[in-house]
Amino acid sequence: MLQQLIYPLVRRAKIYNYIQQSVGSDRVWKGFIKEVAQLIDNWNDDEIWLDLGSGTSEVLEHLPTNIRYYGIDNNPKYIQFAKEKYHNRPNTTFHCGNWNEFDSTSFTAKTRIVSALGLLHHLSDEDAQRLLLLGKRWLAPTGTLITLDGCREINRSRLEEFFYWIDRGQFIRNPDSLCALFPSQPTISIHGDWLRVPYRYALCRWTKS
Numbered sequence: 001m002l003q004q005l006i007y008p009l010v011r012r013a014k015i016y017n018y019i020q021q022s023v024g025s026d027r028v029w030k031g032f033i034k035e036v037a038q039l040i041d042n043w044n045d046d047e048i049w050l051d052l053g054s055g056t057s058e059v060l061e062h063l064p065t066n067i068r069y070y071g072i073d074n075n076p077k078y079i080q081f082a083k084e085k086y087h088n089r090p091n092t093t094f095h096c097g098n099w100n101e102f103d104s105t106s107f108t109a110k111t112r113i114v115s116a117l118g119l120l121h122h123l124s125d126e127d128a129q130r131l132l133l134l135g136k137r138w139l140a141p142t143g144t145l146i147t148l149d150g151c152r153e154i155n156r157s158r159l160e161e162f163f164y165w166i167d168r169g170q171f172i173r174n175p176d177s178l179c180a181l182f183p184s185q186p187t188i189s190i191h192g193d194w195l196r197v198p199y200r201y202a203l204c205r206w207t208k209s
């Protein structure tokens with residue numbers, strides 16, 4: 001019942017952003033950028049960050065403008081919002097569509113990062129593995145896959161469980177089952193203090209070579 005009330009609202013870009021920001025998404029992005037800083041060091045202007053399930057592309061607030069960004073999301077409202085908000089940002093493209101129908105092979109050689117931020121926990125194991133295999137295929141030979149998801153540990157509280165439920169993810173995994181989705185073991189870090197509410201993030205990084 002509560003879900004039926006909340007979920008249509010969250011599909012609206014401004015409401016989605018407002019909720020994210022009120023629980024501390026800014027802190028999440030700051031923590032996230034700190035963790036991936038080495039991966040975006042010495043970025044060449046022609047290299048690409050491909051973001052699958054990009055939503056309203058809040059991450060762009062924190063990425064240097066020389067990073068050529070390509071965001072894909074199947075929610076037209078989120079894509080429209082991002083297009084309007086970032087129309088002045090150079091090197092920025094948004095595409096409304098499904099990640100599983102997308103083909104980025106034309107720019108694979110330049111794709112340094114493929115990210116799925118907050119996406120895997122909406123996908124079944126089969127779909128998540130498919131996404132990661134496609135991501136791997138779309139990466140340049142030394143590129144990195146980055147994922148960021150809610151992550152259940154055994155000692156979670158009821159309040160923490162409530163926030164996973166609010167987050168709409170039906171596939172919130174523990175660290176082992178999350179890592180098992182990758183073509184081989186990723187580097188994983190767990191962050192329980194990024195949001196202002198009880199919620200644990202797992203940040204996974206998997207480099208192709």
Ligand SMILES: C[S@@+](CC[C@H](N)C(=O)[O-])C[C@H]1O[C@@H](n2cnc3c(N)ncnc32)[C@H](O)[C@@H]1O
Pocket residue numbers: 052053054055056057058059072073074075078097098099100116117118119122
């Ligand atoms: C939790 S949101 C994360 C948005 C953004 N990456 C962020 O971190 O703020 C997950 C996003 O995945 C998108 N999504 C879900 N299934 C998708 C699909 N098959 N193709 C493209 N986008 C999808 C949703 O529309 C939503 O914007």
